[in-house]
Amino acid sequence: MAPERPSKRWLDTPEGTRQPTAVKALWLSLCAGAALAAPLHGQAPDLADLWRVAASTLGRPAAVQEGPTGVFWNPSATVGRARLAAGAEVLQTADVVSLSAILAGVTFRVSRRFSVGVLAGRVSVDELIRTTTSPTSELGEILVYEQFAGAAVGAVLGPARLGLTVRAHESRFDFRSESGLTVDIGGRIVLMPRLTLAGASRFATPDLAGHQATDYYAAAEYQMRTATLWGSTALVFGRYGFTYRPAGAGLEHTLSGGIALQDRLRVDLGLTREQGFGTASWRPVVELAFRAGRYRVSVARGSGLNAVGGVFRIGVGTDIGP
16 A cells, blocks of 8 residues: 555644644634624624723733733733633722623633633623612613623744634613624734733724724833742833723823732732823722632722722632643
């Protein structure tokens, strides 16, 4: 029997030399979703603006967020160190705002170069009631929420990590409902051992037209020094990032500094120059993250948008497999 030619056995070539069939299929499906997004209401509902409250609790610029829930901010976070990782976050504002949110994600490393992920989230404004001549509720609660579900794919290309996310949105404001699709891209590259650059879009329309819920992020992270603290290696970081909003808000700048004690403890402090209602102000945020066994726990507190009450976020994540 004649030996098989190499061209007939490309699926058996070593990992990394060719894309696995499953990854190719996923790439094609995500690209097809991007192509179909425009005729299928290819933009986020107006209530997607509510997700900006979550940004007010980030101790690091949005573009350099990592982990399964970090895919929400930058699709390149789909590529992680663990083979399988999962995470969830909950967010709550002061009673004067009564906004709450939940965000969850799972990532899976298909091969040395490719990863896939799924994510979902819901943000809502609670305790809105109907009244007539009485201050008590007589006609039931007013529903206000925005939710989404999406799929992501990430790839490693030399020193860079790239990602693509497709999200389906659905929202409701009382009796009014909206839906839509958005397609986001993101990247992260290590230019030198201490310097990392990152950028991403969030809730972008396929035609890149400006929409009030669309944000574009960019950030630089620099490892300022390495020190020894309590017998462990401590890394000190400095960061700068900005958010560009095409629909009128312009640029918002973020300065952040942090210290990481190996993989056990991290503290981040950030300041964001926020613009809104014709004014600009600096909004502080503090975030503490630590490892408890196989779980990562993070707690953050921001001053809230336009200083209207505090915003709190708690997250839990875990890595499964090497």
